[in-house]
Amino acid sequence: MLMKRAFSNLSSRLLKSESDELKSTIQFLTRASKRPSLPSLLDVDSNQNHEERVLKVLNSTLPEVDSQRKRVQTHYDILFSQLKDIARQSSQKPLENVLDSSEKLYNYLILQQYMGKLRTVPQIAKIVLSKNFQDFDKLWENITLFDAKQQLVLSVLLYYRCGRPIIRQQFEDQWITNYAQMHISVQRLLWKCLTKGYRTSADLQNIVRTIRRSIKSWSAHDEVVLYQSIYTKCHQLPATKESLTKNQELFIATLRIFAKNNVNKKDMLKIVKLSIENRLASEVVDEASVISIYQYRFIRALDLAVQDVYSAYKGKRNSGELQNELQEVLANVNDEEQDIKSQMSLKFI
Known part of the structure; x- marks a missing residue:
């Protein structure tokens, strides 16, 4: 039924022209609904011409794809331009205005990253270390949105806040390898993380000695940072050399x-x-x-x-x-x- 309606519509379009060629195409379509004869099967060139004409007419009924695509592209250009303006205005708001909820803090962090304004460790730390920030799982799942240096910082801050074992498993080797390049505030937090949960003073001393050996070019700077980090138990630390x-x-x-x-x-x-x-x-x-x-x-x-x-x-x-x-x-x-x-x-x- 649908095919008949299609042919009927097509015929009406073709009959608007007085071309003998188009009329012959209508006859070809009419015969196509019947059992083909041997002459019609052998007349390959004629069949091909008819098919080309049919395709031409069918294509003429299609929408103008290029113009539609341009129209859609223009629409999205305007939309994203507006969104960018909104994002820029939001990113310029003081952090103090979004400290009241974890969701706002998370969105602010992602927005600052999207706008290319998340440049310093204190910026990141102020958000993640806020007592109101609790979206640890969401941030961990989306940590790849940040570059390698930012991921290193975020991994320490996240582990310090939530203590998820998977974070330490994935990043501990990188923490030790890149310790010297870390911001001093992150180094302090890292020591708190690495010495968390020890049972005896002997355990603490073994942990510190092992890490000292693993960190290249250990210096007086690192010794002071160590004491700044675990000052309440520092009398249990091995003596410095x-x-x-x-x-x-x-x-x-x-x-x-x-x-x-x-x-x-x-x-x-x-x-x-x-x-x-x-x-x-x-x-x-x-x-x-x-x-x-x-x-x-x-x-x-x-x-x-x-x-x-x-x-x-x-x-x-x-x-x-x-x-x-x-x-x-x-x-x-x-x-x-x-x-x-x-x-x-x-x-x-």
């Missing part, structure tokens, strides 16, 4: 004393923050003669911080050993402070 500046030595000695004597965590954290603010990890023994304002600021602040703890524990029961150790630290701190002062004075003579 690195050449340290006097400030770095005093920092480590003070933290070990605080940790061993279970000094208030906020007092330990204060020392750590001082070391970060004054770039203690960047001090180098070979450049010790070049005194910077950061060196003086740190030693002065350390002096005050240790004095505060000394005063807080003065006269307390069973604090005799702590008091003696802190007195020794204070004496060394005072000597170093005076030495730095004299060198800074000579510098300006």
Whole structure:
């Protein structure tokens, strides 16, 4: 039935022309519905001409594909241009405006990446380390949207937040291999991740020794970062063999004393923050003669911080050993402070 209707429509189109050739084509189509005769089968050229005419007419009824494609392309160009404008406006909004939900934080992270504005580690860390961010599974599933360096950072941040074993399984070798190239803040978090869940001090020491050997060109910088990371248990760490500046030595000695004597965590954290603010990890023994304002600021602040703890524990029961150790630290701190002062004075003579 459908075929008859098609032929009828086709015939009406063909009959609009008075061409004898087209009329003969109609006759050909009419005969085609009947059993073919031998002459019709042998007349190959004639059949081919008829078929070409039929195809030409059929094609004339099709929509104009190129014009339709151009119209659709124009539509999508306009649409994506509008979406790009919306995305650009959204990406320019302050992060503080999207901190209230995990979904908004995730969308903001992806949008910043899409717009090419996700350039620094602090940008990524502020989002993923936000207490409201919880879309760990979604971010892990889409981690390939980020480049290799970003994936390395995100893997550490994600493992620190959610502790999924698969993250460590896939990235631990890369963490160790690329440790030296990581941002210092990520290095600190990585140490927390790698030393998580140990049972005894011997376990912690074995973990640290193994990682130390695996990381190429271990230095005083790395030793300071290690203590900044696991300061509450740092008295269990194996002794360092690195050449340290006097400030770095005093920092480590003070933290070990605080940790061993279970000094208030906020007092330990204060020392750590001082070391970060004054770039203690960047001090180098070979450049010790070049005194910077950061060196003086740190030693002065350390002096005050240790004095505060000394005063807080003065006269307390069973604090005799702590008091003696802190007195020794204070004496060394005072000597170093005076030495730095004299060198800074000579510098300006």
